Each structure stands twice: as C-alpha cells, then as structure tokens.
Amino acid sequence: xRFRFDLRRLAALVRKEAAQILRDPSTFLIAFVLPMILLFxxxxxxxxxxxRTRVGLVIQDSSAPALRLAQAYRNSRYFEVTEARTVAQVRxxxxxxxxxxxxxxxxxxxxxxxxxxxxxxQIVTDGSQPNTANFAAAYGEGVRASWAAAEGLERNPGxxxxxxxxxxxxxxxxxxxxxxxxxxxxxxxxxxxxxxLLTALVVAREWERGTMEAMMATPISMAEFIASKVxxxxxxxxxxxxxxxxxxxxxxxxxxxxxxxxxxAISSAFLMPALGLGLFISAATKNQFVASQVALLSAFxxxxxxxxxxxxxxxMPWPIQALTYIVPARYLIPSLExxxxxxxxxxxxxxxxxxxxxxxxxxxxxxxxxxxxSLD
Amino acid sequence: MTQPLASxxxxxxxxxxxxxxxxxxxxxxxxxxxxxxxxxxxxKTTLIRILAGLMAPTSGTxxxxxxxxxxxxxxxxxxxxxxxxxxxxxxxxxxxLYAEVRGLPRNEQxxxxxxxxxxxxxxxxxxxxxxxxxxxxKQKLGLACALVKxxxxxxxxxxxxxxxxxxxxELWAMVGDLTExxxxxxxxxxxxxxxEKCDTVYLLNEGKLLFDGPPAELTGHVRDRVxxxxxFEARRRQFLTRALDRDDVIxxxxxxxxxxxxxxxxxxxxxxxxxAAGPDxxxxxxxxxxxxxxxxxxxxxPKGTSAxxxxxxxxxxxxxxxxxxxxxxxxFGAFTAARDMNFRIPRxxxxxxxxxxxxxxxxTFKMLCGLLSPTSGTGAVAGKSLRKSAxxxxxxxxxxxxxxxxxxxxxxxxxxxxxxxxYDLPRDKAQRAIEAMIEIFELHDKLDVNAGTxxxxxxxxxxxxxxxxxxxxxxxxxxxxxxxDPVTRREFWMHxxxxxxxxxxxxxxxHFMDEAEYCDRxxxxxxxxxxxxxxxxxxxAEAARLTGAADPTMEDAFIALIEAFDRKREAREAx
Numbered sequence: 001x002r003f004r005f006d007l008r009r010l011a012a013l014v015r016k017e018a019a020q021i022l023r024d025p026s027t028f029l030i031a032f033v034l035p036m037i038l039l040f041x042x043x044x045x046x047x048x049x050x051x052r053t054r055v056g057l058v059i060q061d062s063s064a065p066a067l068r069l070a071q072a073y074r075n076s077r078y079f080e081v082t083e084a085r086t087v088a089q090v091r092x093x094x095x096x097x098x099x100x101x102x103x104x105x106x107x108x109x110x111x112x113x114x115x116x117x118x119x120x121x122q123i124v125t126d127g128s129q130p131n132t133a134n135f136a137a138a139y140g141e142g143v144r145a146s147w148a149a150a151e152g153l154e155r156n157p158g159x160x161x162x163x164x165x166x167x168x169x170x171x172x173x174x175x176x177x178x179x180x181x182x183x184x185x186x187x188x189x190x191x192x193x194x195x196x197l198l199t200a201l202v203v204a205r206e207w208e209r210g211t212m213e214a215m216m217a218t219p220i221s222m223a224e225f226i227a228s229k230v231x232x233x234x235x236x237x238x239x240x241x242x243x244x245x246x247x248x249x250x251x252x253x254x255x256x257x258x259x260x261x262x263x264x265a266i267s268s269a270f271l272m273p274a275l276g277l278g279l280f281i282s283a284a285t286k287n288q289f290v291a292s293q294v295a296l297l298s299a300f301x302x303x304x305x306x307x308x309x310x311x312x313x314x315x316m317p318w319p320i321q322a323l324t325y326i327v328p329a330r331y332l333i334p335s336l337e338x339x340x341x342x343x344x345x346x347x348x349x350x351x352x353x354x355x356x357x358x359x360x361x362x363x364x365x366x367x368x369x370x371x372x373x374s375l376d
Numbered sequence: 377m378t379q380p381l382a383s384x385x386x387x388x389x390x391x392x393x394x395x396x397x398x399x400x401x402x403x404x405x406x407x408x409x410x411x412x413x414x415x416x417x418x419x420k421t422t423l424i425r426i427l428a429g430l431m432a433p434t435s436g437t438x439x440x441x442x443x444x445x446x447x448x449x450x451x452x453x454x455x456x457x458x459x460x461x462x463x464x465x466x467x468x469x470x471x472x473l474y475a476e477v478r479g480l481p482r483n484e485q486x487x488x489x490x491x492x493x494x495x496x497x498x499x500x501x502x503x504x505x506x507x508x509x510x511x512x513x514k515q516k517l518g519l520a521c522a523l524v525k526x527x528x529x530x531x532x533x534x535x536x537x538x539x540x541x542x543x544x545x546e547l548w549a550m551v552g553d554l555t556e557x558x559x560x561x562x563x564x565x566x567x568x569x570x571x572e573k574c575d576t577v578y579l580l581n582e583g584k585l586l587f588d589g590p591p592a593e594l595t596g597h598v599r600d601r602v603x604x605x606x607x608f609e610a611r612r613r614q615f616l617t618r619a620l621d622r623d624d625v626i627x628x629x630x631x632x633x634x635x636x637x638x639x640x641x642x643x644x645x646x647x648x649x650x651x652a653a654g655p656d657x658x659x660x661x662x663x664x665x666x667x668x669x670x671x672x673x674x675x676x677x678p679k680g681t682s683a684x685x686x687x688x689x690x691x692x693x694x695x696x697x698x699x700x701x702x703x704x705x706x707x708f709g710a711f712t713a714a715r716d717m718n719f720r721i722p723r724x725x726x727x728x729x730x731x732x733x734x735x736x737x738x739x740t741f742k743m744l745c746g747l748l749s750p751t752s753g754t755g756a757v758a759g760k761s762l763r764k765s766a767x768x769x770x771x772x773x774x775x776x777x778x779x780x781x782x783x784x785x786x787x788x789x790x791x792x793x794x795x796x797x798x799y800d801l802p803r804d805k806a807q808r809a810i811e812a813m814i815e816i817f818e819l820h821d822k823l824d825v826n827a828g829t830x831x832x833x834x835x836x837x838x839x840x841x842x843x844x845x846x847x848x849x850x851x852x853x854x855x856x857x858x859x860x861d862p863v864t865r866r867e868f869w870m871h872x873x874x875x876x877x878x879x880x881x882x883x884x885x886x887h888f889m890d891e892a893e894y895c896d897r898x899x900x901x902x903x904x905x906x907x908x909x910x911x912x913x914x915x916x917a918e919a920a921r922l923t924g925a926a927d928p929t930m931e932d933a934f935i936a937l938i939e940a941f942d943r944k945r946e947a948r949e950a951x
Contacts, residue, residue: 213460
C-alpha cells in the first residue's frame with residue numbers, strides 16, 4: 001500500500017457506512033425483518049416433524065388381539081385414525097390425499113396368533129409423498145412391533161435367555177423436534193444474507209453511483225476502504241444473529257446449553273468467509289444486479305441446501321458430499337447445533353472455527369486482489 | 377512561463393483496438409482555467425482519469441504535481457462526471473466525509489465548511505440529503521467536496537453537463553475565483569461556447585488533439601469569414617440548404633430569422649448578389665465563434681440537401697394545427713409539474729420547449745406523447761385528441777428520446793427491424809424503409825454491431841432512423857443532440873430542416889441554446905409555467921429590452937427572462 005493505514009480516515013468511512021445503513025430501509029428489512037420471517041416460517045409453518053399423520057385403520061378381524069392392536073394405533077401419538085371395516089370404505093380418501101396411509105389388520109389376525117405365529121398386517125401408503133409414506137410405514141410397523149413386544153408375542157426365536165431390548169434414546173433432542181435444528185439453521189441463513197448479500201450490494205453500489213471513482217481520487221487506501229465495509233456489516237450481522245438466537249430461545253423454547261462466548265466465537269468465525277465472499281463478489285462484478293444473483297447462487301443456496309440445514313449431508317451422493325466441504329456454512333451449522341443443544345464442546349468447535357477462518361482468509365485475499373485502485 | 381502543475385507527453389491510452397487517447401501532450405498551469413474541449417467520446421474523461429491516477433496510460437509520460445499520478449492525492453481536487461456524492465448523506469455529512477478522507481485538520485474544518493457553504497450558497501440546505509438536491513446544487517456540492525481541502529490542481533469532468541445555463545454561469549464564476557488563488561483548473565466540456573471563456577484550450581476529437589492554445593487563436597483563423605445573411609426572401613431553411621450546397625460555404629446554421637455562414641478558406645466572401653437571395657438581402661460579417669474554428673478543423677459541416685427528406689412523403693396540408701396544447705396541467709400529489717400549457721403548432725414548423733432541468737418541459741412533452749395523462753386540459757396531435765384517441769395520436773408521431781430510445785443489446789439491423797415492426801409497417805414497405813435508412817445514414821458497416829456499443833454519433837443517427845421509418849407527420853425530439861460533435865449535430869438539423877420543408881411538424885426539448893435557434897417558435901418553461909413564448913428573435917428582443925444589452929445570444933435571453941421572472945415573483949411574494 002502506498003498510503004499508510006489511517007484510523008481517522010477509517011473512522012470517517014465507517015461513520016458514513018453506518019449512516020447509510022441506518023437510513024436505508026432495505027438494509028433494515030434484510031437484517032431484521034427477514035430473519036424474523038425465516039424464523040417464524042421455520043418455527044411454525046415448516047416442520048419436518050410428522051406428528052399426527054392421518055391414516056385409515058381397517059379392522060377386518062374382531063378377535064381380542066386385533067382389537068387390542070387397533071387400540072394401540074388409536075393411542076399412538078403419531079397417528080390420527082379413521083376407522084373402517086373394509087378397504088373399499090377408505091380407499092377413495094387415500095386417493096384424494098385425505099389419508100396418507102391405510103393400515104389393514106387382516107381377518108385371520110386373531111386366528112394366526114392363536115396358532116402361535118405372528119400374522120402380518122398390511123400398510124398401504126401414498127407413494128406420491130415419499131417422506132410421509134416412509135414415515136407412516138416405519139411408524140406403523142413400529143407401533144405393531146411395540147404392541148407385539150408388550151403382549152409378549154415376539155421373541156427372538158434363538159434366544160432362550162432374557163431378550164435384548166433395544167430402545168432408542170435421542171440425546172440432546174429427546175423429542176426429536178426439528179425446530180431445534182431449524183433455529184441454528186436459520187441463524188446460518190440470516191448471517192449469510194447480511195454478511196454476503198448486503199456486502200455484495202454495497203460495494204457494487206459505490207461503483208454504480210460513481211462514488212467509488214471519487215473515493216479512489218482521495219488519499220484513502222484500499223485496506224481502509226475494505227475495512228470500512230467489513231466493520232459495520234460485521235456488527236449488523238451479529239445483531240441480527242443475536243435477534244435470532246433470543247427469539248429462538250425465548251419464543252420457540254430452543255435450549256441454549258453452551259456459552260454466549262462460544263456462540264459469538266462461532267458466528268464471528270463464520271462472518272469472515274461470509275463478508276469476504278460478499279466483498280469479492282461485489283468488487284468483481286461492480287454491478288448490484290449481478291452481485292445479488294451471484295451472492296444468491298454462491299452463498300445463499302449452498303447454505304440452504306448443502307450445509308446439512310435441510311438435507312442431511314450423510315445421505316447425499318458422494319460428489320455432492322465432497323462439494324459440501326467448500327461450503328463454509330457446513331462448519332457453522334454443526335457448531336451452532338452443538339452450542340445450542342449440547343454445550344461448549346471445544347473439541348468440535350475449534351476445528352470448525354479454524355476451517356471457517358481459513359476460508360475467510362482465502363476470500364479476503366481474493367477481494368484485495370480484485371479491488372484495485374484503478375478503473376482500467 | 378511558470379512550471380506546469382501537471383503535464384502529459386505523447387500520451388496514449390488504448391482500450392483493446394481503440395485508441396481513446398492518441399498522442400496527447402498537454403499541461404495545466406497554475407492560476408489558469410485550462411479547457412479540455414471535445415464531443416462525447418473524444419477522450420476527455422480518459423485523460424482526466426489518467427491525471428487523477430485512476431487509469432494507467434498505455435504509453436507516454438504523465439506528471440502530476442511533480443510526481444506520478446495518484447501520488448499527491450492530498451492536493452488534488454477531482455470532481456467526476458457524476459459528482460461522487462453519497463445521496464443518502466446530507467450536504468454537511470458529504471463535506472465532512474471528504475474533509476476527513478482528505479486529511480483536513482479538525483480545527484480547520486468548520487472554517488472550510490462555512491466558507492464553502494457560503495461560496496456555493498448551500499448553507500440553507502446543509503441538512504438536506506444530497507439525493508434531494510437539484511442538478512445544479514449537486515454540482516456545486518460536488519465542487520465543494522473537491523475543494524474542501526484547498527487543492528493545487530482541480531480536475532472537473534464535464535461540470536456543465538445536464539445543468540441549466542444559469543447554474544453553469546454561476547459555477548463558472550466560482551471557478552474563476554479559484555484561479556485567483558493560484559489553483560490550476562482543468563475544465564472538461566462538450567459545450568463549445570464554454571471553451572471561449574478558458575485561458576487556454578485543448579481541443580480533442582476521437583483521441584487526437586486538433587488544437588491547443590488560447591481560444592482566440594482558433595477563432596482568429598476564421599475571422600472575416602463568418603457572415604450573417606438576413607432579410608432574404610426565400611424561407612430560411614430553403615435558403616440555408618441552397619447556401620450549404622455551394623462550394624465556397626463550408627458551414628451554416630440558422631440564427632432566428634437570419635442565417636450564419638462560414639466561408640471556405642481562400643474563397644472570396646460572397647455578397648448578397650452572389651447568394652441570389654433577393655433584393656433586400658443584407659450580408660455582414662459576424663463575430664467568429666469557437667465552434668466555427670472547430671468545424672473548420674474537422675473539414676467543414678455537411679452539405680445542405682437531406683437524402684432523408686428527399687424520399688420522405690409530403691405531409692398533406694390541413695387547416696388544423698399539427699400539435700395543440702390547451703391548458704395542459706399535471707399535478708403529482710401536492711406538486712404541480714406543469715401548469716396551464718397553451719400552444720398551437722401549425723403544420724411544418726419547429727417548436728421548442730426550453731427551460732432549466734426540472735422546470736416541467738419533460739412533463740409537458742410526455743403529456744403530448746400520451747405517456748402521462750394530464751390532470752386537466754386537453755391536447756391533440758395530428759388532429760387526434762389525446763383524451764379520446766390517445767393510441768391514434770401516438771401512432772402518428774415519431775419519438776426520439778434524450779438517452780436515445782434504442783435497444784443496446786440488439787444489433788443495428790435488429791433495432792431497425794424491431795421499430796419497423798413496432799410501427800406496424802407492412803413487410804415490403806418495412807424492407808424498403810430499412811434499406812433506405814441504411815443508405816441515408818451510412819449504416820452498412822455497422823449492421824451487426826450492437827447499438828449499445830456504437831459511437832455516439834452513430835447512435836444518434838440510428839435513433840433518428842428508427843423514429844422516422846414510418847414517415848410520421850409529427851416528430852417529438854427530446855434533447856436530441858446533447859453531447860454529440862458539432863458536425864453530427866449539423867447533419868441532424870440538416871435532416872430535420874429538410875423534413876420540416878416536407879410538412880413535418882417538430883416538437884423539440886433542448887437546453888442547447890444553439891438548437892433553440894432552429895425553432896420557428898419556442899416557449900420558455902420555468903417553475904412549471906410558460907414564462908415567455910415567441911420566435912427566437914422575439915425572445916432575444918425581449919431580453920435586450922430587459923437588460924439593455926445589444927445583440928444578446930439565445931443563452932443571454934434565457935437567463936435574462938428567468939431572472940426577470942424571479943424578480944417579479946419575489947416582488948409579488950414580498951408584497
């Protein structure tokens with residue numbers, strides 16, 4: 001740099017940036033209103049839990065075991081049951097989508113049990129909604145299995161000793177509530193929006209309005225210029241992260257088992273690649289429209305789709321899994337989940353923080369390379 | 377001779393194959409206004425950016441304040457074309473920001489702000505957001521920001537663009553004050569009349585220096601060769617066409633009722649008899665202008681006969697007026713943008729809407745094109761009412777807008793095809809019209825070039841071609857020639873004059889006072905009202921009566937009429 005880094009110039013630029021943020025209603029919308037919309041959307045409307053799926057229960061047998069099994073379905077908190085005597089009575093409802101599955105207890109159910117073997121039941125699902133179908137099939141079978149175990153009907157034939165009973169316990173999120181995962185995920189999205197999208201827009205805006213040209217003809221250095229963009233948006237992103245966290249804990253009852261320090265350490269580390277990418281995009285495109293498109297494609301969508309926020313990384317095909325390693329949010333989401341649901345597990349947090357800082361360095365280096373003090 | 381503050385030698389700047397600057401040597405000296413003059417695309421902005429250290433030269437040497445460009449930025453003032461203001465900061469906040477980044481000591485800031493706010497007359501507006509200022513005020517604030525720490529060199533990139541004559545005149549006076557403090561000013565402009573006021577001038581065209589020296593030297597070349605012909609019998613447009621077709625006349629323009637001609641070097645100045653303009657014709661020499669010298673350097677203006685007009689249909693005579701405005705008024709919320717506009721334009725005339733930016737000329741114009749519906753009042757175009765048959769009225773006009781209403785991403789041919797289609801020309805007719813336009817405007821080589829990347833002069837030709845392909849009886853021109861070089865501008869008016877002789881009626885908005893001279897009648901719009909209407913000569917006579925100045929220019933008239941209106945209004949408000 002030909003000019004030394006001057007704190008007075010930096011302070012003047014930061015003040016200018018802050019005034020612009022405060023006066024621009026769209027900044028406020030993206031930083032505070034949008035996170036609220038996301039949170040409430042994920043918290044209430046979009047739920048990956050499938051409490052109470054509507055199913056048809058067709059009871060073709062009136063023996064005592066069949067009625068007890070039917071009672072088990074009625075009592076299950078996973079199903080809302082519509083009862084019928086024949087399949088024909090409820091088939092149309094399945095076709096209409098009013099019911100998601102049919103569980104059929106066949107005629108010879110009671111007779112089969114009397115003969116000493118476990119007769120099968122039939123589960124018909126609506127394959128047009130594969131997730132719900134899988135869920136209904138698995139839970140339908142689950143209810144049957146636990147009923148059978150309670151009745152003492154099913155034993156491992158080879159085991160003469162007391163049977164090994166496998167019971168699943170879900171640590172940290174015993175109720176398997178997806179909103180516990182969605183709140184940390186929303187924080188990642190919000191920080192990507194503020195960190196990358198807003199920053200991408202602001203430098204491009206300086207190019208578009210011709211103020212960049214005027215600034216370059218003053219003694220400011222590019223380091224000062226970049227710092228003046230990073231500092232206000234860093235604090236803005238932290239503010240909107242804090243808002244999300246507070247609402248997540250107080251309104252949605254997400255547990256917060258880690259420390260506030262760890263939360264800010266993680267989010268600060270994530271903001272380095274987020275801000276760096278935003279600066280890079282905007283310095284390279286110099287156009288607000290292109291910058292916003294590139295920011296959406298390179299930051300927002302990967303954070304949404306490839307970070308493990310909605311789709312589990314472990315179940316992606318391997319080339320996509322490999323791709324997730326270059327998505328900074330991939331390291332943020334497990335860290336946030338850990339801080340919220342488990343506590344300060346530094347053994348997991350520190351490597352993630354390290355990787356995010358590394359990404360940050362890469363993006364900042366790239367930004368410095370493309371932000372040249374020249375119109376050529 | 378004093379040491380120059382900045383200088384270049386054999387400067388070349390190439391963008392791909394184009395040379396934006398081609399061997400330019402120049403110098404900026406302290407205490408003087410150095411003019412950098414030339415049409416858009418001449419290379420003015422590139423030169424200024426190189427001096428400001430924003431671009432690197434391809435070859436040649438540059439020295440600014442004894443060092444390389446970009447090294448001594450503390451003492452360099454630079455005002456880019458778009459002023460470099462932050463629109464969401466207030467006037468004072470913009471000044472403060474520039475004071476801090478330029479490193480003006482805090483204890484000197486208040487003094488500097490007070491002085492600059494008084495200097496620019498912006499003290500009343502110091503808390504207003506820069507985005508809410510008028511064009512003229514933005515320009516003054518931009519200048520103040522460049523001056524906040526007194527520079528040694530001040531680079532101004534087209535400070536006069538898009539600003540009305542009054543603001544330009546004020547700015548000129550402000551910059552004049554600065555040179556008295558020893559600041560060296562580089563003033564770039566496309567307005568050739570501004571060049572005459574500079575101490576020394578560099579005239580650029582297509583990257584090459586055509587002239588450098590005091591402006592009087594250039595005008596001296598054409599002294600005694602500029603004549604004014606008045607009192608002739610034939611209509612002035614026909615006379616101009618004939619005169620321009622003569623071998624000894626290299627340029628000509630209409631000046632109200634008379635015609636101004638530039639005689640070729642070495643030819644005798646023709647007398648009234650030679651011009652065969654009628655018994656009462658008077659020929660006298662006129663003061664040469666910078667533009668005359670420029671035209672001569674470029675090899676003279678175009679000849680007089682318009683090929684476009686030759687193939688144009690003759691618009692039938694009617695008793696109706698071609699364009700009528702009866703009390704047109706447009707109100708936006710609490711703001712009246714245009715109040716009670718009244719004028720009637722007969723067939724075959726050019727009518728001008730003049731006025732500062734934001735005065736209401738565009739609003740009036742848009743109401744007549746059917747783009748805005750009037751709040752009250754009526755209008756008609758080619759006998760078709762804007763209220764009852766707006767679509768029919770629109771179909772009978774050709775429209776050419778300020779920013780050239782072309783599709784930049786389409787090629788020249790695609791633009792022609794599109795507009796032929798948009799005006800609903802039958803296929804065979806469209807084909808003939810397109811071929812004719814290509815021929816007349818010499819677009820052969822450019823057919824596959826995207827309109828957005830054309831040189832400005834070609835864009836302007838193409839925009840005219842697209843607007844007249846369907847041979848409309850009425851033409852609407854919105855700032856048609858701002859920024860183009862004088863030869864292209866002459867060519868444009870040569871076509872328009874030819875069309876008017878065929879009966880086409882033209883409505884033109886302009887802030888180029890030269891263009892106002894081509895009008896048969898013009899109205900001056902200010903603060904949403906028509907403050908004066910008449911022929912250019914009548915407007916000038918009115919200004920002469922108001923100010924007592926003999927032989928005022930159209931620009932003098934413009935300023936005098938507006939100032940008189942303001943005085944009257946102030947007196948009324950005081951009463």
